[in-house]
Amino acid sequence: MLDTPKIDQARLEAFATRAMGDVTAGYTGVMISLGSKLGLYRAMAGAGPLSAKEIATRADCADRYVSEWLNAQAAGGYVAYHELSDTYELLPEQAMVLANEDSPVFIPHAWNVPASMWADEPKALEAFRTGKGIAWGEHDERLSCGSAAFFRNGYRAALVPQWLPALDGVIEQLEAGIAVADVGCGYGHSTLLMAEAFPNSRFHGFDTHSGSLDAARRNVGAAGVSDRVEYALARADDYADGQYGLICFFDILHDLGDPVAAARHAARTLAPGGTVLLVEPFAHDHVKDNLTPVAQLYYSASTMICTAHAISEGGHLVLGAQAGQARLAEVFRKAGFTHFRRAAETPFNLIFEVRR
Numbered sequence: 057m058l059d060t061p062k063i064d065q066a067r068l069e070a071f072a073t074r075a076m077g078d079v080t081a082g083y084t085g086v087m088i089s090l091g092s093k094l095g096l097y098r099a100m101a102g103a104g105p106l107s108a109k110e111i112a113t114r115a116d117c118a119d120r121y122v123s124e125w126l127n128a129q130a131a132g133g134y135v136a137y138h139e140l141s142d143t144y145e146l147l148p149e150q151a152m153v154l155a156n157e158d159s160p161v162f163i164p165h166a167w168n169v170p171a172s173m174w175a176d177e178p179k180a181l182e183a184f185r186t187g188k189g190i191a192w193g194e195h196d197e198r199l200s201c202g203s204a205a206f207f208r209n210g211y212r213a214a215l216v217p218q219w220l221p222a223l224d225g226v227i228e229q230l231e232a233g234i235a236v237a238d239v240g241c242g243y244g245h246s247t248l249l250m251a252e253a254f255p256n257s258r259f260h261g262f263d264t265h266s267g268s269l270d271a272a273r274r275n276v277g278a279a280g281v282s283d284r285v286e287y288a289l290a291r292a293d294d295y296a297d298g299q300y301g302l303i304c305f306f307d308i309l310h311d312l313g314d315p316v317a318a319a320r321h322a323a324r325t326l327a328p329g330g331t332v333l334l335v336e337p338f339a340h341d342h343v344k345d346n347l348t349p350v351a352q353l354y355y356s357a358s359t360m361i362c363t364a365h366a367i368s369e370g371g372h373l374v375l376g377a378q379a380g381q382a383r384l385a386e387v388f389r390k391a392g393f394t395h396f397r398r399a400a401e402t403p404f405n406l407i408f409e410v411r412r
């Protein structure tokens with residue numbers, strides 16, 4: 057007979073409290089999405105203390121709903137509540153996270169990704185049971201639009217001011233004029249940021265998801281840089297050879313079913329003296345070092361999205377979103393590259409310079 061496991065009461069309470077906190081976060085995500093889509097945060101930003109009624113009027117919403125929502129927000133520390141005046145205030149720091157779409161710490165879009173994961177739970181259940189993949193384009197569309205919008209602000213803060221300058225000599229080449237490939241460009245926010253900064257260069261975005269490319273084309277039209285940006289439906293291992301001075305992989309290599317084939321194609325299509333810019337989720341090489349909240353998020357997304365997509369592409373090498381430097385370097389070594397250097401890092405990204 058098995059012994060009844062001995063329960064450490066303090067450990068049980070600590071863990072149950074933590075797990076309950078995660079449930080609360082799930083509810084909060086829905087409230088954040090409502091507040092963002094309804095313009096409630098924008099109505100409060102910079103306005104100082106306001107009553108629930110005033111906020112409802114500013115956002116053109118029904119005040120009974122808004123007052124309940126505000127209490128949920130105040131209880132979670134997402135807005136301040138002033139008891140004496142019975143008013144609510146979005147503090148400047150909260151506004152940066154919740155109201156300012158251009159802030160590098162703007163969060164609401166990020167909640168589209170778990171929303172898509174919940175919507176796709178039946179597909180994940182089936183995938184776990186059968187071992188089959190789920191392609192990027194098979195997901196609820198909140199995945200592509202949410203992740204693109206979420207990544208955009210990080211790219212805006214870091215790509216041109218920090219990551220490109222961290223690559224040896226690349227800024228000078230971009231200023232002089234080179235061809236650039238953005239492999240798996242998605243909605244093309246990275247392509248666009250580079251095109252706006254370097255008018256002498258030419259930018260080619262490739263992706264296998266036509267819905268994302270449609271959005272990328274709309275974004276280019278709106279930004280007025282269509283003279284130097286074009287997008288094409290193409291796989292990471294078969295896009296047109298443009299003898300690129302820079303080939304970029306933004307958060308895509310680990311999604312591929314055959315990352316080595318993609319790296320080989322980059323080796324073939326890179327101009328002499330060219331550079332590969334590889335941006336991947338921050339990760340250490342070993343699971344034991346990845347037991348952090350950032351890795352919790354990445355491993356979770358990887359389970360349903362990245363790993364599932366790589367399997368849908370044949371799963372020759374399924375890196376997952378926490379591949380780490382050693383395994384990423386090995387991909388490029390196998391493809392014939394000899395130089396692999398960590399050029400920069402953020403709490404969320406690793407940035408590598410790769411050369412033949």
Ligand SMILES: C[S@@+](CC[C@H](N)C(=O)[O-])C[C@H]1O[C@@H](n2cnc3c(N)ncnc32)[C@H](O)[C@@H]1O
Pocket residue numbers: 192193203204207239240241242243244245246262263264265268290291292293305306307308311312313365369
């Ligand atoms: C996580 S998203 C990253 C998108 C974009 N690079 C960004 O950072 O916002 C991965 C992208 O890779 C694309 N993708 C997946 N497999 C691909 C393949 N074999 N060839 C080209 N693109 C692919 C997906 O359609 C999706 O747009």
